[in-house]
Amino acid sequence: xxxxxxxxxRMKIPRQHMPEQEPEFRRANFExxxxxxxxxxxxxxxxxxxxxxxxxxxxxxxxxxKVREFIDLIVEGDYLGAAAKIREDNVLPAVTGRVxxxxxxxxxxxxxxxxxEAVAVGYLERFVADYERTHGKVGLPPxxxxxxxxxxxxxxxxxxxxxxGDLVQKGHEVVVMEALHEIGGVLIYGIPxxxxxxxxxxxxxxxxxxxxxxxxxxxxxxxxxxxxxLLSEEGYDAVFVATGAGLPIFLNxxxxxxxxxxxxxxFLTRVNLMKANRDDHDQPVFDCRGKDVVVIGGGxxxxxxxxxxxxxxxxxxxxxxxxxEQEMPARVEEVKHAREEGVDFKMLxxxxxxxxxxxxxxxxxxxxxxxxxxxxxxxxxxxxxIAGSEHVVPASMAIIAVGNGGNxxxxxxxxxxxxxxxxxxxxxPNSLRTSKKGVFAGGDIVTGGATVIxxxxxxxxxxxxxxxxxxxxxx
Amino acid sequence: xxxxxxxxxxxxQVKLLRLEAPAIARRRKAGQFVILRVHETxxxxxxxxxxxxxxxxxxxxxxxxxGKTTRLLNEKEAGDSILDVVGPLxxxxxxEHFGTAVVIGGGxxxxxxxxxxxxxxxxxNHVIVIIGGRSKEFVxxxxxxxxxxxxxxxxxxxxxxxxKGFVTDRLKGLIEGGRDINYVLAIGPIPMMxxxxxxxxxxxxxxxxxxxxxxxxxxxxCGGCRVLVNGESKFACVDGPEFDAHQVDxxxxxxxxxxxxxxxxxxxxxFEQDHDDHECRLMKQADAQQSQPAQA
Ligand SMILES: Cc1cc2nc3c(=O)[nH]c(=O)nc-3n(C[C@H](O)[C@H](O)[C@H](O)COP(=O)(O)OP(=O)(O)OC[C@H]3O[C@@H](n4cnc5c(N)ncnc54)[C@H](O)[C@@H]3O)c2cc1C
Ligand code: FES
Numbered sequence: 092x093x094x095x096x097x098x099x100x101r102m103k104i105p106r107q108h109m110p111e112q113e114p115e116f117r118r119a120n121f122e123x124x125x126x127x128x129x130x131x132x133x134x135x136x137x138x139x140x141x142x143x144x145x146x147x148x149x150x151x152x153x154x155x156x157k158v159r160e161f162i163d164l165i166v167e168g169d170y171l172g173a174a175a176k177i178r179e180d181n182v183l184p185a186v187t188g189r190v191x192x193x194x195x196x197x198x199x200x201x202x203x204x205x206x207x208e209a210v211a212v213g214y215l216e217r218f219v220a221d222y223e224r225t226h227g228k229v230g231l232p233p234x235x236x237x238x239x240x241x242x243x244x245x246x247x248x249x250x251x252x253x254x255x256g257d258l259v260q261k262g263h264e265v266v267v268m269e270a271l272h273e274i275g276g277v278l279i280y281g282i283p284x285x286x287x288x289x290x291x292x293x294x295x296x297x298x299x300x301x302x303x304x305x306x307x308x309x310x311x312x313x314x315x316x317x318x319x320x321l322l323s324e325e326g327y328d329a330v331f332v333a334t335g336a337g338l339p340i341f342l343n344x345x346x347x348x349x350x351x352x353x354x355x356x357x358f359l360t361r362v363n364l365m366k367a368n369r370d371d372h373d374q375p376v377f378d379c380r381g382k383d384v385v386v387i388g389g390g391x392x393x394x395x396x397x398x399x400x401x402x403x404x405x406x407x408x409x410x411x412x413x414x415x416e417q418e419m420p421a422r423v424e425e426v427k428h429a430r431e432e433g434v435d436f437k438m439l440x441x442x443x444x445x446x447x448x449x450x451x452x453x454x455x456x457x458x459x460x461x462x463x464x465x466x467x468x469x470x471x472x473x474x475x476x477i478a479g480s481e482h483v484v485p486a487s488m489a490i491i492a493v494g495n496g497g498n499x500x501x502x503x504x505x506x507x508x509x510x511x512x513x514x515x516x517x518x519x520p521n522s523l524r525t526s527k528k529g530v531f532a533g534g535d536i537v538t539g540g541a542t543v544i545x546x547x548x549x550x551x552x553x554x555x556x557x558x559x560x561x562x563x564x565x566x
Numbered sequence: 567x568x569x570x571x572x573x574x575x576x577x578x579q580v581k582l583l584r585l586e587a588p589a590i591a592r593r594r595k596a597g598q599f600v601i602l603r604v605h606e607t608x609x610x611x612x613x614x615x616x617x618x619x620x621x622x623x624x625x626x627x628x629x630x631x632x633g634k635t636t637r638l639l640n641e642k643e644a645g646d647s648i649l650d651v652v653g654p655l656x657x658x659x660x661x662e663h664f665g666t667a668v669v670i671g672g673g674x675x676x677x678x679x680x681x682x683x684x685x686x687x688x689x690x691n692h693v694i695v696i697i698g699g700r701s702k703e704f705v706x707x708x709x710x711x712x713x714x715x716x717x718x719x720x721x722x723x724x725x726x727x728x729x730k731g732f733v734t735d736r737l738k739g740l741i742e743g744g745r746d747i748n749y750v751l752a753i754g755p756i757p758m759m760x761x762x763x764x765x766x767x768x769x770x771x772x773x774x775x776x777x778x779x780x781x782x783x784x785x786x787x788c789g790g791c792r793v794l795v796n797g798e799s800k801f802a803c804v805d806g807p808e809f810d811a812h813q814v815d816x817x818x819x820x821x822x823x824x825x826x827x828x829x830x831x832x833x834x835x836x837f838e839q840d841h842d843d844h845e846c847r848l849m850k851q852a853d854a855q856q857s858q859p860a861q862a
Contacts, residue, residue: 270787272652338787339789347799353790360788365609372608499786
């Protein structure tokens with residue numbers, strides 16, 4: 092252990108604050124909100140770690156990042172070493188350091204939370220990953236001799252990317268097929284620039300390309316080519332389906348098809364992927380400058396949508412969520428940032444109808460106030476309507492962010508691939524094998540909408556399992 | 567990059583482009599479409615695949631220059647490239663032996679309907695084609711249709727060619743004349759498809775239309791292409807683009823299609839402005855060169 096301070100002294104150091112753009116300023120730009128710790132702040136924060144033996148942080152991490160060890164390396168000043176330590180278990184540290192729900196994982200378990208605030212593991216992870224990006228080169232891991240085996244990975248989100256990185260290192264030929272014109276999945280089309288700069292994702296993808304991963308954009312598996320064709324005519328030995336949960340769920344309430352009503356996927360894709368807000372790009376998006384916007388939902392997607400609407404010029408932007416703030420699944424930091432930026436949170440409010448201005452355009456959302464009743468199947472208290480509480484929230488644009496289902500394109504064209512009642516692919520929780528020989532699945536297409544880190548974990552797990560299968564040939 | 571192998575105008579501002587896209591050509595069936603993006607800052611737009619050829623690995627699209635992107639495509643020549651082309655998307659046309667099938671194309675719709683008309687003929691149907699155009703120059707593919715169709719009728723809104731009137735007048739004529747029609751496919755402007763649906767509905771003739779809502783990804787990911795069919799929301803890019811004409815909410819479709827009209831118009835105006843400037847410069851250059859004394 093390199094921490095020179097006794098435990099008592101360490102505990103006196105307050106949690107370091109993340110420097111950020113001022114709310115008034117940042118709500119009008121797409122630059123990253125969090126500016127990142129500098130080395131002094133990072134070191135100070137790292138000193139807070141008690142280096143306890145229980146290592147709850149490690150247990151709390153879905154991919155088992157050795158948190159204590161990398162923090163220790165920061166204390167020593169070996170930032171590149173710290174980054175390499177994280178990379179042993181997590182191939183996208185610059186991404187997860189920014190978007191993981193740390194408060195539910197590593198930080199949530201930190202012993203310091205008993206007396207005060209957790210070590211800012213996320214900030215530190217981001218610090219070393221950014222340090223690695225800007226100083227020194229990311230060392231390319233050695234690649235095993237070519238095995239002559241070919242693996243097709245369908246979908247280029249975190250699940251597909253992490254599987255690709257691991258498999259290529261094992262010496263397999265890896266081809267990632269992506270339906271869109273850009274690689275990255277939700278990291279590119281969903282999560283906005285101000286939370287995850289796209290250059291970071293592109294750099295990670297470039298690193299993989301250098302490692303030997305082949306990326307093919309504009310390939311919709313199920314349409315351009317089928318899984319069966321990949322396994323037969325195209326000579327792939329295994330297929331990993333990592334197509335994500337990209338089927339937007341609508342509310343099925345009147346007026347949902349009015350002009351001005353979007354799914355979060357559509358709104359975010361138009362802005363993030365297609366840069367519709369920029370004059371030099373052709374894709375249009377509803378011009379909400381000076382207008383009122385309502386976003387329905389309480390997850391990260393809802394926070395991203397509502398904060399994006401402010402940045403493209405909304406006058407008022409409100410979250411409408413049918414439960415209370417406690418139940419909101421969004422990362423705590425996103426809610427805090429949204430509130431600072433002036434987002435109006437209408438909690439315990441449920442939409443009933445989108446109102447037509449008479450010309451087919453949205454003019455408001457008729458809502459109802461709720462109160463919390465008994466816990467439901469998810470353990471969260473069920474919202475129940477309060478009689479006579481109906482009211483109209485004015486809005487020219489509404490964005491529905493209440494979740495996604497599994498995109499059925501691959502399943503529909505692969506008849507022997509078993510799916511769940513909800514349309515997700517059935518895969519063994521350990522081996523990620525599906526009902527079809529040679530085909531594995533993981534990430535959101537198996538679990539339903541979850542997190543970047545879980546998808547990445549699934550990608551690694553799949554890579555391990557695929558490698559075993561390719562070695563032994565046993566199914 | 568997808569290379570353009572052939573480019574030619576079929577009518578004013580209606581251009582045929584044959585693209586090198588072997589993977590798409592291999593699987594494509596009549597009725598399917600592609601989404602393309604011309605260049606890095608371009609938008610993604612859907613276009614029906616009018617024809618494809620597995621051997622040469624090419625697909626054909628026919629583009630009417632109505633907005634900035636389609637005008638840009640109109641300027642492309644053989645040898646140029648298109649940045650992104652993805653497909654074949656959507657469900658294939660339902661091609662069966664129906665008996666007598668009427669295929670109706672309005673304007674550019676004729677080009678879109680052409681492959682399905684041909685497939686219907688190959689499936690053993692008696693195929694009647696009705697081609698409509700605003701005026702003579704917008705009557706597309708008449709000769710090509712005549713090559714295989716059993717009957718071809720042409721109408722023009724202004725009477726500048728063939729019968730004056732609408733495709734629906736001709737359709738009504740056939741039905742009222744006692745022809746036993748088992749299937750109608752109508753592709754064209756929304757009011758035309760809506761009118762065809764109105765004509766066939768009282769007779770209970772199975773009628774299918776190909777819808778053209780706004781799209782982004784074309785894979786069912788955004789829901790921007792949703793249309794109401796029998797009161798239910800459908801994603802045209804994956805569930806369609808063809809739907810039962812008698813169940814489609816055409817009014818909703820045409821309203822939703824106006825969503826970006828203002829942006830589209832200003833983009834087009836800007837494009838034309840740039841274009842004019844460019845042409846002006848070229849003209850001036852040419853003039854300048856001409857006025858220079860010839861070198862001895
Ligand atoms: C707006 C938004 C914000 C989020 N914020 C956070 C956050 O802060 N923290 C967090 O941990 N998680 C967050 N999530 C969730 C997280 O992004 C996902 O859980 C994660 O991306 C899932 O990864 P995946 O690899 O399974 O799928 P995806 O990232 O969805 O990638 C799947 C890819 O497959 C492609 N594809 C689909 N079908 C086909 C096909 N047939 N052929 C070829 N390609 C296909 C898709 O185009 C896509 O690129 C957020 C999600 C959204 C939408
Ligand atoms: S175009 Fe996005 S779902 Fe159809």
